[in-house]
Amino acid sequence: MSLSVVICCYTAARRVQLIRGVQSALEQAGDRDEILVVVDHNDALLADLRDSLPHQITLITNEFQRGLSGARNTGVARSRGDVVVFVDDDAVLATGALDGARAAFEDPTVVAIGGAVRAEWAVGSGPSWFPEEFGWVIGCDYRGLPACGERIRNPIGAAMAARRQALVEIEGFSTELGRVGDLLAGCEETLMGVQLQSRFPGQRIIRHTDFRVDHHVPADRATLRYFTRRCYQEGRSKAVLTRISGRQAALSSERSYTTSVLPSGAWRARRNPRRLLALVIGFGYTTAGYVTGLLLSTRSAAAA
Template sequence: MPAMRLSIILPTFNRVAALRCALRALLLQTAPPDAYEVIVVDNNCSDGTAEFLESMVDTRVRCLRESRQGVSHARNTAIAAARGDILAFTDDDVETAPDWVATIIDALDLRPDVDGVGGRVLPAWAARRPAWLTRAHWGPLALQDHGDEPRTFDRASPIGLIGANLALRAAVLHRVGEFSLDVQRVRDGIGSTEDHDLLHRVYGSGGCMLYLPGMLVIARVQSDRCARAYHRRWHDGHGRFYALMRLPEMERTRTTVAGVPAHLLRAAASDAAAWLGSMLSGRWDDAFRAELRLRFFAGFARTRFGK
């Protein structure tokens, strides 16, 4: 494994306690210490993060500050400073498996035909998981598990991967561009689509990604994210960001009402009927799923209406 292959990009905003755990895991990798660097981007933290980062003595850790608020701003700043030919992305509330770096490097060396790799993001519940919070609701929690076998995703199978556990060849970003500033998470905003937008461009350029079940990170799921109110807000925000992205699959119908495609209006009417029927028959979980689809539509429609 040649020296200095991989740059880990880790934006952070006011999560100093979680950041300590994330960095500890990144510095206890099985890969040779000179094979990777960790670039931490302080995105206007005010909770002691700057002081903690100043105390770091491990030379693998490089600390940057990005005053423009937003995860895409932070990631793009780190991309510009990165020295590796592989760029790996993770989050400040995530802990990587000990072989995470080695798994990424080995996979990309063995598969020169793929642009990048992604893997499992599994939960560590801070409190007891509510019975309704099944895998069907993992999206708002930024959790991911596409099964036990490796899979290839491309334009024909454009499955999303999550920026908490994602690595790309640096050359790919020269080809498709950096993370979008228009659909990024800002501060504690939720529902953003910067990861989806980037992968949409990768697939659109003819690229492909490899899913590796053994490329593992653990995400700590805080109790507030296990509340239905959080999921309602996430789906509303997700709809808003989808409206901004204007993906071809969302804009596929020519007929629109105030900028909202007709097929989304038909789907919303169907979801409203499903919600009502589920409520009347006491199928509360089905009603909640229909409500979340309506929340997505509401966020989408409000954005297109310009409100």
């Protein structure tokens, strides 16, 4: 089982984390594996990495529309492995992570996996007000995720993998979704999961925690301002996803999250008023973003 590890980057601000991530992949890659670093429309960063990365790395530029989805699609188009492994440019593979990913795909019914994503806070630990249920805000695991081996709708983008041919058949990631520069949008992984399940109904997407990364969380993400911005943009992205895939597919996981995970989170936070308030604020901003996104989509459709 050969792996193509794809790491997408767009800014020199994460250069230190990127080099660490590349090194962690190099230490684990097998003879038939490859590591591709995709630079998203940043010529200065491309030139810098050309002089900095080891010769074993395939360094390429995003050949499609600017943004994370286009960069990932470039990686898929240039990859040769049986499985494409996506790792964020600010994440480091834990020891044995690639072997863990490889083992998961020995099961022919598995079409994609989501790994475990542990937060590596630059400030040492998460702020006391930060709710565990909102780990997705910083691109990490959160309370409420299924156990290892269980089915999931979609993986977390910092650590995910899928069979290359399956990604080709669904035409990769939608450029209507996903981050572009510092815009805090998302949901391209969700649409990928929805499309994979639709195209391959007999196969599964599972959470596989032997495939694990440590995800760097900079100090500016440990703020309420970032928290609310990210929640709002997630809601906006969910509205776009709803328009593309329908409400049932777009919100299938969110129903249990809002009716079970969040209420139990509120109960757990009852002795921490700031965390309880953050939980309520996060839900409110996400909902506001979703409603705004739906209204904008309706207006655009009416104008067309």
